[in-house]
Amino acid sequence: MSDLTFRTAGRDDLHAVVSLLADDELAENREKPVDGAGVGEEYVKAFAAMETEHYNHMLLAESDGRVVGCLQLVFVPGLSRRGAKRAIVESVRVVSDLRGKNVGTALMKEAIRRAREGGCTLVQLTSDTRRARAHLFYRRLGFTQSHFGFKKEL
Amino acid sequence: MSDLTFRTAGRDDLHAVVSLLADDELAENREKPVDGAGVGEEYVKAFAAMETEHYNHMLLAESDGRVVGCLQLVFVPGLSRRGAKRAIVESVRVVSDLRGKNVGTALMKEAIRRAREGGCTLVQLTSDTRRARAHLFYRRLGFTQSHFGFKKEL
Numbered sequence: 001m002s003d004l005t006f007r008t009a010g011r012d013d014l015h016a017v018v019s020l021l022a023d024d025e026l027a028e029n030r031e032k033p034v035d036g037a038g039v040g041e042e043y044v045k046a047f048a049a050m051e052t053e054h055y056n057h058m059l060l061a062e063s064d065g066r067v068v069g070c071l072q073l074v075f076v077p078g079l080s081r082r083g084a085k086r087a088i089v090e091s092v093r094v095v096s097d098l099r100g101k102n103v104g105t106a107l108m109k110e111a112i113r114r115a116r117e118g119g120c121t122l123v124q125l126t127s128d129t130r131r132a133r134a135h136l137f138y139r140r141l142g143f144t145q146s147h148f149g150f151k152k153e154l
Numbered sequence: 155m156s157d158l159t160f161r162t163a164g165r166d167d168l169h170a171v172v173s174l175l176a177d178d179e180l181a182e183n184r185e186k187p188v189d190g191a192g193v194g195e196e197y198v199k200a201f202a203a204m205e206t207e208h209y210n211h212m213l214l215a216e217s218d219g220r221v222v223g224c225l226q227l228v229f230v231p232g233l234s235r236r237g238a239k240r241a242i243v244e245s246v247r248v249v250s251d252l253r254g255k256n257v258g259t260a261l262m263k264e265a266i267r268r269a270r271e272g273g274c275t276l277v278q279l280t281s282d283t284r285r286a287r288a289h290l291f292y293r294r295l296g297f298t299q300s301h302f303g304f305k306k307e308l
Contacts, residue, residue: 003217003218004215004216004217004222004257004260004261005215005216005217006213006214006215006216006261006264007213007214007216008211008212008213008214009211009212009213009214009224013212013214013221016214016221017212017214017221017224020221020223020224020247020248020249021224021245021247023247023249023250024247026282026284026285050210050211050212051210054208056204056205056230056231056232057162057163057204058162058163058167058171058204058233059160059161059162059163060160060161060162060163060167060170060171061158061159061160062158062159062160062161063157063158063159064157067167067170067171067174068158069174070163070171070174070175072232072233072234074230076210076228076230076242076244077210078210078226078244078245079212079226079245080226080244080245086244088230088242090230090232090234090240091175091232091233091234093174093175093177093178094174095174095177096177103158106158107158107160110160112306112308115308116308120308121307121308122305122306122307122308123305123306123308124280124303124304124305124306125303125304126278126280126301126302126303126304127301127302127304128180128300128301129300129301129302130180131180135302135304138304139304141306142306143304143305143306144304144305144306145302145303145304146282146283146303146304146305147280147281147282147283147302147303147304147305148280148281148283148289148299148301148302148303149278149279149280149299149300149301149302149303150278150279150280150281150289150292150293150297150298150299150300150301151276151277151278151297151298151300151301152266152276152277152278152295152296152297152298153275153276154266154269154270154274154275154276154277
């Protein structure tokens with residue numbers, strides 16, 4: 001394959017993209033079959049959201065005016081899963097002298113509440129394989145440890 | 155901890171947030187120590203980028219005018235790792251009759267090139283634990299399988 005070219009998708013590419021997304025053994029039941037040359041309205045809306053929606057904040061937990069925890073909450077509209085918007089969580093921290101007191105649980109629940117309120121249908125995050133206590137923490141919050149996380153420094 | 159309140163961080167919270175980010179056994183060497191009540195300029199710039207930068211596109215690979223592969227490429231500015239901007243890759247697909255011909259490799263390399271050009275210092279993605287061939291594919295591209303990926307449907 002030496003003749004490949006690359007470009008950013010436009011509105012007119014949606015039929016081809018959704019067909020590709022559905023052409024996958026794990027994902028085929030997640031997508032909506034494409035009729036003729038058209039595409040479901042949910043994908044059209046999701047594509048517009050990719051171009052316009054922007055949500056990227058640090059959420060803080062405070063106690064008596066002191067910042068005691070934080071996490072980064074990002075909403076990412078996309079086409080997969082019938083145009084699902086996903087929330088991505090990064091940089092979860094609780095101040096060291098208050099760990100083990102459910103600050104992290106409350107913070108994550110607030111993040112999940114905001115994600116749901118913002119129209120997200122999925123929340124996802126990665127956790128270093130060495131953080132065994134964190135993995136238990138996320139499973140208790142109802143997360144499924146279904147993926148591996150890959151990173152590459154540039 | 156019943157007196158917790160939650161709010162979105164503003165510019166004046168940066169000192170507290172960076173202190174929290176550094177207060178972690180795995181991340182402490184990634185952050186820059188905070189001087190007095192101030193914060194390094196890289197964090198100020200990163201915070202501004204979180205508020206304003208927006209990049210969320212489907213990247214397509216074409217061959218002879220046919221869309222043969224796609225991936226979603228999202229740039230996420232953040233405060234961790236000294237204000238690193240990370241690229242997140244989702245929904246990687248290659249059309250079924252052209253798999254095994256390095257279309258995915260070329261597509262990922264183009265995504266990495268765009269991420270680097272866009273100022274990202276990290277590329278990350280998650281892959282379902284059942285996709286053993288995909289894991290090998292990402293490791294061959296120089297990714298480290300260092301994390302677990304957690305998802306929760308809302």
